[in-house]
Amino acid sequence: MQPHSFDLEQFRRACSNFPTGVTITTVLSREGTPHGITVSSFTSVSLDPPLVLICIDQRSRIQEYLQVDRYIGINVLNAEQQNLSRQFSSAWNDRFVGVDWYSGLTGVPMLCDVPAAFECQIAKIISGGDHVVIMGRVLHVLATERMPLAYLQRSYGTVARAASGQELAAEACRLSRIEG
Numbered sequence: 070m071q072p073h074s075f076d077l078e079q080f081r082r083a084c085s086n087f088p089t090g091v092t093i094t095t096v097l098s099r100e101g102t103p104h105g106i107t108v109s110s111f112t113s114v115s116l117d118p119p120l121v122l123i124c125i126d127q128r129s130r131i132q133e134y135l136q137v138d139r140y141i142g143i144n145v146l147n148a149e150q151q152n153l154s155r156q157f158s159s160a161w162n163d164r165f166v167g168v169d170w171y172s173g174l175t176g177v178p179m180l181c182d183v184p185a186a187f188e189c190q191i192a193k194i195i196s197g198g199d200h201v202v203i204m205g206r207v208l209h210v211l212a213t214e215r216m217p218l219a220y221l222q223r224s225y226g227t228v229a230r231a232a233s234g235q236e237l238a239a240e241a242c243r244l245s246r247i248e249g
C-alpha cells in the first residue's frame with residue numbers, strides 16, 4: 070500500500086468540508102439499558118433491499134452491542150437538537166437523562182421529534198481501518214416534516230430551503246452557522 074503524502078489534520082479538514090446531518094445511533098443492552106452515541110457518518114446504501122450504513126470507531130463503547138442480527142436505531146436530529154449531539158458524545162452513563170424517547174418496534178430506544186428515524190437489523194460488519202462499517206437492513210422507517218440539524222467544518226448549522234425555483238438553482242442549500 071502507498072504511504073500518504075499529507076498530514077492527518079489536512080485529511081480531517083477536507084472531510085469536514087463535506088456537510089452531513091447528525092444522528093444518534095442507539096442500542097438496547099441485553100439487560101434492557103439504552104445506549105447511544107452521536108454519529109454523522111450515516112449514508113443510505115440501497116433501496117432494494119433498503120440498506121443504510123454508519124461508521125463506528127473501533128474504540129467506541131457501543132461496539133460491544135454491535136453484532137450481526139442485532140437491532141440498532143438511527144435517529145436523525147432536528148435543527149434544535151444540537152444539545153443531544155453533545156450529550157451523546159460526552160459522559161457514557163447519563164446520556165438518556167432528560168431525553169424524550171420510546172421503545173421502537175424492534176425494542177431499540179428511539180428519540181422523539183426527529184425528522185427521520187430508521188430501525189435496522191445489522192446485516193454486515195466490515196472492518197475499515199480504525200472504524201468498522203455497520204451495514205443495517207432497514208425494518209421500520211419514520212419521515213416527518215421537521216428540518217434536520219446540519220454539521221459542517223466541525224460546527225452545527227441549519228439547512229434553509231429556497232422559496233422559488235430560480236432561487237433554488239442559485240442557492241439550493243444554504244447553511245447558516247449556529248454558534249457554539
Ligand SMILES: Cc1cc2nc3c(=O)[nH]c(=O)nc-3n(C[C@H](O)[C@H](O)[C@H](O)COP(=O)(O)O)c2cc1C
Nearest residue numbers: 106107108109110124125126129130131158159161
Ligand atoms: C457531530 C459528531 C459526529 C460524530 N460522528 C461519529 C461517527 O460517525 N462515528 C463515530 O464512531 N463517532 C462519531 N462521533 C464521536 C462519538 O459520538 C463520541 O466519540 C462518543 O463519545 C463515542 O461514544 P463512547 O465514548 O461511548 O465510545 C461524533 C461526534 C460528534 C460530536
